[in-house]
Amino acid sequence: MVDFRKHVSRKRDIDFANLASLFDSLDRQTSHIELRAVQKHALQILSEQRLKQDVILKMSTGAGKTAVGLLYLWSFMEEKHQPAVYLCPTKQLCKQVGVEAERLGLKSVIYPPRQTHPNVDGISGKAIIICTYDKLFNAKTTFDRSDVMLRPYAIVLDDAHAGVEEIRDCFTLHISNDSERKQLVKILDGPCAEYNSAVWNDIKNEDPNQLMEIPYWIWKPLLPQIEKIITNRVNDDDNLQFVIPHIQDILRRCRCVVSGAAVEIVPDILPVHKSPAYDKAAHRLFMSATLADDSVLVRELGCDISAAEKPVKPTNDRGMGERMVLAPSLVDDKLDRKWIMSLCSKLSTKLNVVVLSPSESKAREWENFGAQICLGDKVKDALENLKDTSGTPSFVVFIQRYDGIDLPDKSCRILVIDGMPLGEGILDRLDSSTSGFAGGTRNRLIYRIEQGMGRAVRSHADYVVILLAGNELAHFIAKHDVLSAMNPDTRAQLELAIDLSKMATEDTGADPETAVIDMIRKCLKRDDGWKQYYNETVKESSITTSGTTDPDRLALANAERRAFECAIINNLNGAVEFLSNAIGKHISDNSAAKGWYLQRVANYLYDIDPGKALEVQRSACENNKSMYRPPQGVIKRPQQVEESGVQSIISEWYSQFKNPNGAIATIQELKANLSFDVSHSVFEQAMCDLAPLLGAQGSRPEKEDGEGPDDLWLWPDLSLVIEAKTEKEKPLQKKDAGQLSSSINWFKENFKKNKNPVPIIVARTTLCNSDAYFPHDTRFITVDTMRSLLEKVEQFYRKIIAEPLLFSNKRALSRLQQAFLLLPEQFLKNFTDKPKKSK
Incomplete structure (x- = not known):
């Protein structure tokens, strides 16, 4: 037998600092695997920054960043003979990375959940370890167990944007157990009831929609009692076992959010130093296809700021594929969610349609239109069916699957984002409604929208039609501040969606439904004009925009x-x-x-x-009125609205929309939330949100300050002190009158410069019991007057959209308000009624 090693003069030297040349030394499994230009460029830049602890790599989906990350790890593993770890958000992605490693000729081992010891080749630095984020970051990770003590020399964090959420979940204590939740509520009861009695009473009455974040001056003094409750059962609850060791000694630095159904305790900043395998790694590569705001990596994961200031971005990256994003309700409000459901039902007879829904209850509504709901084990089967394009087209709905699934090419040509992609946790819900988030604080809504849109375009040559369902989502993406927070590709595509909504009827002259369907057809049929227009408006725009974080x-x-x-x-x-x-x-x-x-x-x-x-x-x-109200003293409030402020407030509200139809979408949402059948908290917020559309300053004193009316509207010469009693069907009672009287007294004490406070009741009836003495000049807003008001508001803004010049002059705007009965002095006469005594 011939021993070729005898004829080799010396072992070939390997330059570990040249990542591109390492590729040539690999024993690849197929002969046709070669590096693409974008991969070569990425490896070249990474080689120059290889010795840094932290590097951020941004490459488009389908550009081959997995191979780049594997080569990065392999270079350190071979050079240092120490472990290297590749982190993924899901088990499915771990398997995909393992397949790619085998294709490249790199040895790898998957370290799955519940496996107590990693493969010996992984520990000895002979194979790349592939595992999920929670495998490394949970508080009882086997990486830190005394008989393992696995300390990676280098780590790749793939899909770092999704990884942040996975890691945060490892540090979040979810308490839904009824006994423990009630014990915590009991401890918090006294000070929280004093802080905000209305909200706290709803929580005690187990209203799952009511939320309160516990102020730090209440939270910190009660920590000894709180810690005793959550540690007493640590060995009986898996969630507690795998989280408590992470946060037990930093509870003072945690946020606590309580609802009527659950409690969540989570560090404000992730204490990643609690995971030595991550914290002590000599080299960390954060890889992302979509994340524009790299400040989240700095804030949450302790990534070095210099890495975020200069991320690795190959200049020859061809970007993501083609996405025709359409928000039909921006074209015409009649093209609502149900219209999209009906359209998708028809389209699904010829091609695959996938819906991403935020909740099971919303997802179930699609079943009436022929869609299949995919939960648990059904997800894997559904994905396989979608990718098998030889069979009957599929119409499926996934719940909370905004990342972790790949739907390339024909597996999905129609993708629906079904409303706002709210998270499952109560902290998610609270933060999504809070203004002022910046500097690395996770904007989960924007992240999930971007991630969801990326499910169906997995290479630069792929294409898909994305339909945004629901008025709330449509008006959200129409806002300037939302678009500015997106990455350049997504921003360009959403701006195109707004432009397409204008072009749909303006250019074609067709009715809205026909125009939208025609646009969808042009994308699916690969219309040359559409492709050229897309390349000019989206691809060139995203290339010229750096996407570097502010x-x-x-x-x-x-x-x-x-x-x-x-x-x-x-x-x-x-x-x-x-x-x-x-x-x-x-x-x-x-x-x-x-x-x-x-x-x-x-x-x-x-x-x-x-x-x-x-x-x-x-x-x-x-x-920022969303922040905690201090426990003592009176909050300074805007005491007066300037005479010219009415039109200025209207202008400011309207100007937030890049597409004017975003204003109409918002009004449609307000109309839904001002139904007298919604919860009182939703209704009160909608009343507050309606105020600026009428040129008034709106607030919710009882929610914001713990005292005063449900809502307060301020105009220069008129103030409305509003109590919502929408649940009342019978005549109003003495206690209702007393509550309104107290609110008027509160107003007079705190707003001494404001004129003409008018007491307002919002109720289904104007009838009052004989012993119910309401304040002088009390007026009622009823179902009928509310409907009339909202009709006038919608007509007013439709007129502005049709004749934009009206908006450029405050006098013209004032005259238009008068024409639609929307001046402050016209409000009481046209949209309120007098109370009546019941017989």
Whole structure:
């Protein structure tokens, strides 16, 4: 037998610093595998930055970043003979990475859930370890067990955007057990009832839709009792076992959110130092296809800010595939969610249609149109059926699957994002309704929209039609601030969606339904004009936009991270200093974001000087009404609205929409939420949201300050003090009159400069019991007057959209208000009724 090794003069030297050349040394499984230009460029840049601890790599879906990440790990594993780990969000993606490693000729081992020891080749640095994020980051990870002590030299974090959410879940304590939840509510009862009795009473009555975040001055003094409850059953509850060790000693740095059905406790900043396998890794590569705001990696995962300032982005990346994004309700409000359901039912007879829905209840509504709901084990089978294009087309709905599934080419040509992609946790729900998030705080809604849109385009040559269902989602993506937070590709495609909604009827002259269907057909039939237009408006736009994260956001995220790191070693003065300096340098005065960061300063300061902390908290609340209301003193409120402010408020509200039809979509949503059958919290918020459409300043004093009316509308010469009694079908009672009287007294004490406070009741009836003495001049808004008001509001804004010049002049705008009976002085006469005594 011939031993070829005898004829080899010397072992070939391998240059581990040249990642592209390493590829040529691999024993690849197929002969036709070669690096693409974009991969070569990525490897070249990575080679130059290889010795840094943290590097961020951005490559489009389908550009081959998995192979790049594997080569990056292999270089360190071969050079240092130490373990290397490739992290994925899901088990399915782990398998895909394993297949790619085999294709490249790289040895790898999957380290699955519940396996107690990793493969010996992985430990010895002879094979790349592939596992999910939760395998490494859970509090009882086998990586840290004394008989394993696996310390990777290098780590790749694939789909880092999804990884942040997976890691956060490893640090989040979910308490839905009825006994434990009730014990926690009992401990919090006294101070929380005093802080906001209305909301807290709903929580005690187990209203699952009502939420409250516990203020830090209530949370911190009660920690000894709270810790006792959650640690007593740590060995009886898997969730507690796998989370408590992470957060037990940093509960002072955690947020606590309570609903009528659950409690969540989660660190404000992720304490990733609790995972030594990650924290001590010499090299970490964060890979992402879609994440535009890299500040989240700095804030949550402790990524070095210099990596976020200069991410690796191959210049010859051809970008993601073609996506025709359509929001039919922006074309015409009659093209609503049910219309999309009906359309998809027809389209599914010829091609695959996939729906991404935020909840099972919403998903079930698609069954009436022939869709199949995919849960649990059915997901895998459904994905296989979609990819088998030889059979009958599929019409399927996935729930909360905004990442982790791939639907390339014919497996999905029609993708529906079914309404706002809200998260499953109560903290998700709270944060999605809070303004002022910035500097690395996760904007989950934007992230999920981007991720969902990416499911069906897996290469630059792929194409899909994406339908955005629901008015709420349509008006959300029509806002300037939302678009600015998207990555360049997604932003360009959503801006195109807004342009297409205008072109649908303006260019064709066809009715809206025909116009939208024609657009869909042009994409699916590969119309040359459409492809050329798309390339000019989207691809060229995204190429010329850098997508680099705003420097102020990065600086603020870094300051939050540094402040947290100071706080966990009890350097609270350092924590306050880091954040205060960042606020001064990187935030404009009187912004909602400033309120957000000031509250973080106050939280740290409370452990040093509680009195001064509450002064800072007052400023936080004045900048952002979503922040905690201080426990003492009266909040400063806008005392008067300037005469010209009515039209200015209308202009400011209308100007937030890049597409004017976003205003109509918002009005449709308001009409739904101002139904007298919705929950009182939804109705009260909708009343507050309606105010600026009429040129009034709206607020919810009882929710924001714990006292006062449900809603308050302020015009220059008129103030409405509003109590919502929409659940009342019988005549109103004495206690209802007393509540309104108290609210009027509160107004007179706190708004002494404001004129003409008018007491308003919103109810189904104008009848009152004989002993119910309402304040003088009380007026009622009923189902009929509310309907009339909303009709006039919609007509008013449709007129503005049709004749934009009316909007450019305040006098013209005022005359238009008058024509639609929407001036403040016209409101009471046209949209309210007098109360009547029942017989």
